[in-house]
Amino acid sequence: MTGAGTDHTRPKIEGGPTIVLVRPQLAVNIGMCARAMANFGLSDLRLVAPREGWPTRDPVYREASYSAAAGAAFLLDSAKLYETAREAIADLTFVYAATARERGQMKPVTTPAAALPQTVARIAAGERHGVIFGPERTGLDNDEVALADSILTFPVNPAYAxxxxxxAVLLTGYEWFRAAHGDAIPFDNSERSPPATREMTLSFFDFLERELDERQFFRPETKKPVMSRNLRNMFHRMGLTEQDVRTLRGMVVRLIEGPRREPKKASRRNPSEPE
Amino acid sequence: MTGAGTDHTRPKIEGGPTIVLVRPQLAVNIGMCARAMANFGLSDLRLVAPREGWPTRDPVYREASYSAAAGAAFLLDSAKLYETAREAIADLTFVYAATARERGQMKPVTTPAAALPQTVARIAAGERHGVIFGPERTGLDNDEVALADSILTFPVNPAYAxxxxxxAVLLTGYEWFRAAHGDAIPFDNSERSPPATREMTLSFFDFLERELDERQFFRPETKKPVMSRNLRNMFHRMGLTEQDVRTLRGMVVRLIEGPRREPKKASRRNPSEPE
Incomplete structure (x- = not known):
């Protein structure tokens, strides 16, 4: 994990549901929430009566929250402060209350995976959605849950919920990002060596089997067809690239010929080296 | 969030892929990983050469890690210690390397959502799968990535990855849990009042419209059909329960009759009170 995957030249993704932290107890948790939001392109952070104040003047709290936010300090700088949850959600059109337990309130209960695709569609249609999260120790009180249209909860181990x-903010952001931006892998190996053609692979197999045959690997002779198929299937499972086939061929050559003698002939290209 | 949703009487969920933390820098992060594992029923935690030692004797580190683990101290107590990543994964049959960036290695790249369903099936078939995570600041080194069968990465905001x-451990556990145990909502409101029958709802609408009609709410008279349909649709959107209908009916009665006079007749049941 680490910052190594972060590319600040990429366009910053913004938007998504508003995240409202109601009476958060620890400034460091505000920082961690900001970081989780940034990971998934959420950009509207609102704080309701944080216990340690906001923006916190205590240098210890301030350092803890900004350190936990890592590169997401911009979200801490732009966080909006409210006195009550009601004020914090006044401009939203749909509100989820995040809670880990049954709250005895007649509201639909949903999970981020089920809810966020709908939120993506409705935000695109101009609605403003948000999620309110309660204090670390106690969660939202019942009157705060009553402010919401729907309860958002998480599929967790019931023995350790x-x-x-x-x-909780992270899982919300994760499902938002998957729904809004797709579940695309942020990088792949497609620029590596291209896959080997079947002809290239088969030609290597032929070469290998000829050499093995000469060295009487296939014994008893009647087993040769099965042994050969098993061997070919093993290599097929590797999903060989062109470079892989060259490397394997070079490896077999070395096994056959023994140590290279210096100076080797300039005309003989080592087939294991990349082009 | 908070411990309020935890129910220690529920059976403890165990199993899932092994989580290997390679050279973690901070004991507090080991604690946070244990907590994330417990949330999703993962139970095998392995540590490779933690920088602050393990089990850490420094009381400050120890306190930080156990505090961060919250109720998941049992995972810290049972964590196994290794000197190298290779030793830590020796008994596993399939290994993912978690990384946030392209590593120039020819390996399949997948996401937790795509990979974990397969892991569930293969663990059920007797395989032992694991995920190795690198140090906070630098991630896994290339030789450690080379130990893995596949790269596991996360769909994140590329500008803040x-x-x-x-x-990262949490998202892995979350997708494991969803794949292994379903995306079931851990609680619902099904024990609340049952949904109202259509007859009960329609009877309330009839009552309400009769009262509104008497008070000349529907003006001009030609608009009455449209106004009535709009009103009925509004209430239908609430997904009314039996208790909801009783509450609404009681509310309308009070609006019509004005303040209750004390003492009210014992024979007159307040329709807004639950049975």
């Missing part, structure tokens, strides 16, 4: 505040 | 170590 206590999600950390930032982790 | 740096996932916290525990959050």
């Amino acid at each position: 206590s999600l950390n505040l930032a982790q | 740096s996932l916290n170590l525990a959050q």
Whole structure:
């Protein structure tokens, strides 16, 4: 994990549901929530009466929150402060209350995976959605849950359902990102060597089997067809690239010929080296 | 969030892929990873050469890690310690390397959502799968990535791809849990009042419209059909329960009759009170 995957030249993704932290107890958790939001392109952070104040003047709290936010300090700088949850959600059109337990309130209960695709569609249609999260120790009180249209909860181990505040924000952001931006892998190996053609692979197999045959690998002779098929299937499972086939061929050559003698002939190209 | 949703009487869920933290830098992060594992029923935690030692004797580190683990201290107590990543994965049959960036290695790249369903099936078939995670700041080194069968990465905001170590473990556990145990909502409101029958709802609408009609709410008279349909649709959108209908009916009665006079007749039941 680490910052190594972060590319600040990529366009910053913004938008998504508003994240409202109601009476968060620890400034460090506000920082961790900001970081989780940034990971998934959420950009509207609102704080309701944080216990340690906001923006916190205590240098210890401030350092803890900005350190936890890592590169997402911009979300801490732009976080909006409210006195009540009601004020914090006044401009939203649809509100989820995140809670880890049954709250005895007649509201639909949904999970991020089920809810966020709908949120993506409705935000695209101009609605403003948000999720309110309660304090670390107690969660939202019942009157705060009553402010919401729907309860958002998480599929967790029922014997250990206590999600950390930032982790609840993270799962919300994760499902938002998957729904809004697709589940695309952020990188792949497609620029590596191209896959070997079947002709190239088969030609290597032929070469290998000829050499093995000469060295009487296939014994008894009647087993040769099965042994050969097993061997070919083993190599097929590797999904060989062109470079892989060259490397394997070079490896077999070396096994056959023994150590290279210096100086080797300039005309003989080592087939294991990349082009 | 908070511990309020935790129910220690529920059977503890165990199993899932092994989580290997390679050279973790901070004991507190080991604790946070344990908590994330417990949230999703993962139970095999392995540590490779933690920088602050393990089990850490420094009381500050120890306190930080156990505090971050919250109720998941049992995972810290049972964590196994290794000197190298190779030793830590020796008994596994399939290994993912978690990384946030392209590593120039010819390996399949997958996401937790795509990979974990397969892992569930293969663990059920007797295989032992694991995921190795690198140090917070640098991630896995290339030789460690080379130990793995496949690269596991996360769909994140490319402008801010740096996932916290525990959050990467959390997303892995989350997708494991969804694949292994379903995306079931851990609670619902099904024990609340049952949904109202259509007859009960329609009877309330009739009552309401009769009262509104008497008070000349529907003006001009030609608009009455449209106004009535709109009103009925509004209430239908609420998905009324039996208790909801009783509450609404009681509310309308009070609006019509004005303040209740004390003492009210014992024979007159307040229709807004639950049975």
